[in-house]
Amino acid sequence: MDENILSISTLQHYAYCPRQFALIHIEQVWEENRFTAEGRVLHERVDSGVAEQRRGTRYERDVLLCSKQYRLTGKMDLLEIEQGDPLKYFPVEYKRGKPKVEGWDRIQVCAQALCIEEMRQTQVDTGAIWYWEVCKREPVIIDDALRKTTVEAIDGAHTLLESGKTPPPTENRKRCRACSLLDLCGPNTFRRDRSARYIDDELFTSPLQSTENDNENGHDAV
Ligand code: SF4
Numbered sequence: 015m016d017e018n019i020l021s022i023s024t025l026q027h028y029a030y031c032p033r034q035f036a037l038i039h040i041e042q043v044w045e046e047n048r049f050t051a052e053g054r055v056l057h058e059r060v061d062s063g064v065a066e067q068r069r070g071t072r073y074e075r076d077v078l079l080c081s082k083q084y085r086l087t088g089k090m091d092l093l094e095i096e097q098g099d100p101l102k103y104f105p106v107e108y109k110r111g112k113p114k115v116e117g118w119d120r121i122q123v124c125a126q127a128l129c130i131e132e133m134r135q136t137q138v139d140t141g142a143i144w145y146w147e148v149c150k151r152e153p154v155i156i157d158d159a160l161r162k163t164t165v166e167a168i169d170g171a172h173t174l175l176e177s178g179k180t181p182p183p184t185e186n187r188k189r190c191r192a193c194s195l196l197d198l199c200g201p202n203t204f205r206r207d208r209s210a211r212y213i214d215d216e217l218f219t220s221p222l223q224s225t226e227n228d229n230e231n232g233h234d235a236v
Contacts (some may be wrong), residue, residue: 020171022079022088022125025164028171029118034195035171036180043198070097079129084168090126103130105141112148117163119143123154124164 028035037043065074072095080087092106105126109119120143127138141154154160174181183190183201190201 019085019087020168020175022086022122022129025125025167025171026118026122028174029116029121029167031184031186031189031193032170032174032181033183033199033201034193036174037195037199039175040178040180043195071095072097079126079133081129081132083132084125084128084165085172086125086129086168088126088129093130100136101134103127103134103136103138105130105138106144106151107141108144108146110146112145113143113150113152117160120154120160121164121167124156124160125168127156128161128164 024035024039027038065072067073074093074095075091077090077093078088079090090105091108094104094106096102096104105123107119107123107126113119123141123143127141130136130138138156141156143152143154144150145152183199183204187201190196190199193199
């Protein structure tokens, strides 16, 4: 991956857990399991379709996306273009599982919408996610709140990638139990092991920071 460009699909990793994002995209570890394999097969099936026109809507598949503003690139499963003046664009993402309470799937659709807006000079108000397991299409409203969350995820992922440093495990242990990288990550071992924090404190705390901390603690500056 070009270190200045993020793939849209990586945002779901960052939104799920920044450490998962770093393990995959900085340390380049990956472990395929049943869920990731099913997801990959589903996308291969969806992406192999051709464009078609039905009534007043054009369906484009496997659409390439990019944004200079957000330094993003990616592919979209399906773009629906409703005829009219102006044309209306609906990004549609296919997911293996079922709808989630958390918003990381919606972040991916919103990032696609940001790319479409930049590439086609338009406004995208709605997208959708098709959940394969329950055969359900969920609308995604591209409102200000989702845009803000998405831009924060994009900025956070860029910053983490540029730092090249893998953060500690998430405090949300429920996510660890459902994580495809659980064995490779070893979050509980990391949480028990204080040596990483010791090395960070000893080697990476700048002298200036130490002085500031000393001052905050009431010690005299040297
Ligand atoms: S096991 Fe937990 S801490 Fe590790 S990558 Fe997965 S969610 Fe993050």
